[in-house]
Amino acid sequence: MTEKNLDYYLSLPYTITLIPAQEGGYVVKINELPGCLSQGETVEEALSMIEDAKRAWIExxxxxxxxxxEPVRGEEEYSGKFNVRVPKSLHRLLAEKAKEEKVSLNQYVNYQLSRSVGHLTNRNKGV
Incomplete structure (x- = not known):
């Protein structure tokens, strides 16, 4: 059996939660590692700081x-589909924005949701 070392744990896809702080900046934590948290003035700084905190926590x-x-992945299965009820005015606004962008309403909403939760940025950073 291979010994699990620092590099092994650092390579695992831990779940990172980024929370805007009321006083400004961001608090960031690793869900699976109790007490492993940090903060930063910007998203980029907070994500960098949590990597330092993760390393120290594991060491x-x-x-x-x-x-x-270790991160638990794959326990829940997601179909990629869910229904959301929105006001007619929001539906209209989303449809108009999608038309302006020359994409389907589904593509537009998918992009906006991904952008809102940081999925587009985090995916590129291996988060």
């Missing part, structure tokens, strides 16, 4: 022999 856990949780 300490390895040194003292604590269990290190």
């Amino acid at each position: 300490v856990a390895l040194e003292v022999g604590n269990d290190i949780p």
Whole structure:
């Protein structure tokens, strides 16, 4: 059996949650690693800071022999479909914006949702 080392744990796809702070900036945490959190003035800084915090959290856990949780993936299956009821005025506005962009309403909403939750940015950063 291969020994799990720092590089092994750092390579795992942990779940990162980014939360806008009321006073400005962002709080960021790794869901699977209790107490592993950091902050930054910008999204980029917060994501960089959480990588440092993750490394330190794992290094300490390895040194003292604590269990290190691994990300749990694939337990839930998602179909990629869900229904959302919106006001008629929002439906109209979304449809008009999609038409302006020359894309389907589905593509436009998919893009806006992805952008809103940071999926487009995080995917490119391996988050």
